Amino acid sequence: MKTIQEINEKIRTGKAVVVTAEEIIDIVAEKGLKKATREVDVVTTGTFGPMCSSGAYFNIGHSKPRIKIGGGTCTLNDIPCYTGYAAVDILLGATAMADNDPRNSVYPGEFSYGGAHVIEELVAGKSVRLRAEAYGTDCYPRKSLDTLIELKDMNEAVLFNPRNCYQNYNVAVNLSDTIIYTYMGTLRPRIGNANYCCAGQLSPLMNDPLYKTIGIGTRIFLGGGVGYIAWQGTQHNPGVARTDQGVPRFPAGTLAVMGDLKQMSSQWLKGASFTGYGVTLTVGIGIPIPLLNEEITAHTAIRDDQIVAQIVDYSEAYPQIIPNNLGEVTYAELKTGTITVKGKKVPTGGISSYKRAREIAAELKARIHGGTFLLSEAVAPLPSTDSDVKCKLLNERPFKKKK
Amino acid sequence: MTNKRIVLTFPSRLVGQPITTHLVKEYDLMLNILRANVTPNEEGRMVLELSGPKKAVEEGIDYLKSIGINVEPLSRDIKWQAEKCTHCTACIPACPSGAMAVDRTTWEVSFDRDRCIACELCISVCPFNALEIQF
Numbered sequence: 287m288k289t290i291q292e293i294n295e296k297i298r299t300g301k302a303v304v305v306t307a308e309e310i311i312d313i314v315a316e317k318g319l320k321k322a323t324r325e326v327d328v329v330t331t332g333t334f335g336p337m338c339s340s341g342a343y344f345n346i347g348h349s350k351p352r353i354k355i356g357g358g359t360c361t362l363n364d365i366p367c368y369t370g371y372a373a374v375d376i377l378l379g380a381t382a383m384a385d386n387d388p389r390n391s392v393y394p395g396e397f398s399y400g401g402a403h404v405i406e407e408l409v410a411g412k413s414v415r416l417r418a419e420a421y422g423t424d425c426y427p428r429k430s431l432d433t434l435i436e437l438k439d440m441n442e443a444v445l446f447n448p449r450n451c452y453q454n455y456n457v458a459v460n461l462s463d464t465i466i467y468t469y470m471g472t473l474r475p476r477i478g479n480a481n482y483c484c485a486g487q488l489s490p491l492m493n494d495p496l497y498k499t500i501g502i503g504t505r506i507f508l509g510g511g512v513g514y515i516a517w518q519g520t521q522h523n524p525g526v527a528r529t530d531q532g533v534p535r536f537p538a539g540t541l542a543v544m545g546d547l548k549q550m551s552s553q554w555l556k557g558a559s560f561t562g563y564g565v566t567l568t569v570g571i572g573i574p575i576p577l578l579n580e581e582i583t584a585h586t587a588i589r590d591d592q593i594v595a596q597i598v599d600y601s602e603a604y605p606q607i608i609p610n611n612l613g614e615v616t617y618a619e620l621k622t623g624t625i626t627v628k629g630k631k632v633p634t635g636g637i638s639s640y641k642r643a644r645e646i647a648a649e650l651k652a653r654i655h656g657g658t659f660l661l662s663e664a665v666a667p668l669p670s671t672d673s674d675v676k677c678k679l680l681n682e683r684p685f686k687k688k689k
Numbered sequence: 690m691t692n693k694r695i696v697l698t699f700p701s702r703l704v705g706q707p708i709t710t711h712l713v714k715e716y717d718l719m720l721n722i723l724r725a726n727v728t729p730n731e732e733g734r735m736v737l738e739l740s741g742p743k744k745a746v747e748e749g750i751d752y753l754k755s756i757g758i759n760v761e762p763l764s765r766d767i768k769w770q771a772e773k774c775t776h777c778t779a780c781i782p783a784c785p786s787g788a789m790a791v792d793r794t795t796w797e798v799s800f801d802r803d804r805c806i807a808c809e810l811c812i813s814v815c816p817f818n819a820l821e822i823q824f
């Protein structure tokens with residue numbers, strides 16, 4: 287048994303032993319759980335994939351004379367921001383599009399520029415055009431603003447993502463006779479390809495499947511900077527079926543994360559355009575897992591061949607919410623490049639980058655080794671399998687106008 | 690024997706002309722049409738693989754140029770910008786020729802110009818605009 291304080295002391299004095307979620311696999315196989323837990327202090331994980339529920343809020347500073355953007359309108363490089371806060375606090379969502387973007391009216395739409403791209407450009411240090419219209423008040427008389435602005439001009443710039451880091455995800459296929467365009471990429475007809483989106487054995491929540499150390503307040507690598515877990519993510523769904531090792535067979539836990547955008551890097555936050563679907567932000571996240579006991583170590587030793595995902599038809603079953611069991615595959619199978627679905631050999635493609643996930647795990651390891659990244663104790667646990675938190679469908683009650 | 694892959698851009702007046710037949714008959718070339726985008730009254734594009742004796746291939750290309758067709762080597766067609774690529778592998782199942790490939794140990798994606806048939810299937814698949822058509 288170790289404590290996080292003891293591990294932090296070792297990190298400060300440069301004595302901590304840190305390995306990645308790939309490296310721990312062989313260490314446990316060679317030395318056994320007991321010895322591995324004694325010798326290794328921290329396991330680092332990583333993931334780099336599109337995470338639509340992302341965005342950033344900014345305090346842009348007061349103009350002279352003052353303007354109250356709250357309740358007015360505001361765009362950054364023509365992408366509309368949310369203005370329902372105070373005078374100069376605005377929020378930009380990753381999937382936001384310019385009003386005049388053709389979207390899917392010319393199908394499939396390109397979605398070449400959106401909120402996520404603005405976030406990437408800001409993080410890269412570029413200036414963007416901010417335009418605002420306001421109604422004017424006695425204390426905030428100004429009615430319009432058109433200025434260039436960059437991240438360093440702003441008071442606060444905070445990445446705040448309500449749902450990131452999905453614990454497991456579907457493998458998407460298309461059973462129909464026509465090509466379809468989804469957030470899982472382009473899916474060719476008659477099961478032409480199978481796309482998956484999870485770093486498997488490197489994925490943060492796969493290495494702590496029951497949220498024993500990852501909780502609210504956990505310090506993480508976020509977009510190249512330091513972030514924190516703020517809450518469970520939206521649609522957090524810990525109660526799904528799991529393997530004997532506690533790993534969910536279906537999409538399960540999620541994280542809400544936040545961090546100072548000014549410290550982040552455009553290498554780890556990238557705007558992405560999914561043809562026919564939309565814009566999203568690709569986010570790099572790495573979470574350290576302290577090896578406090580053998581149970582935690584055993585979870586980090588999970589391998590791709592022990593993690594399964596469900597094959598889901600995105601032409602009908604997914605959009606219409608119709609159960610249609612096409613079976614499950616392991617990440618080890620997916621990573622060979624070919625899986626078999628309904629007797630057909632199908633090429634696989636990733637949506638999240640395993641190479642980048644590996645780089646994040648290595649970078650976080652280096653930062654902990656270097657003493658610049660200390661671990662934090664969770665201040666509250668995430669709802670786990672024993673909670674009643676689950677992801678529900680909408681209970682629709684069609685609105686009827688009163689006569 | 691030489692193999693040459695070329696991209697032809699021809700003005701609308703030449704659309705519908707038996708150009709490929711002429712290449713086969715007069716220059717004794719073997720032709721493989723890798724891709725064609727020909728709409729009446731519009732500029733046409735075609736990606737061709739020519740094979741035959743070196744001299745005949747050159748003469749065939751000269752003939753194409755002489756009748757007003759723009760001829761470019763195929764390798765200039767698709768550009769992969771390594772610095773934009775995140776190595777996500779989304780393009781791998783989309784690429785029919787194996788030009789886009791991933792090393793399953795390092796998980797690094799690479800582009801092999803010589804294998805690319807410029808089918809453009811990867812272009813809209815890449816979320817990061819790492820693949821571009823160069824015209």
Ligand code: SF4
Nearest residue numbers: 784805806808809811
């Ligand atoms: S253009 Fe076609 S052959 Fe060339 S890399 Fe793209 S998908 Fe592959």
Ligand code: SF4
Nearest residue numbers: 774775777778780815
């Ligand atoms: S889809 Fe684009 S970013 Fe992904 S591996 Fe292919 S070229 Fe790279």
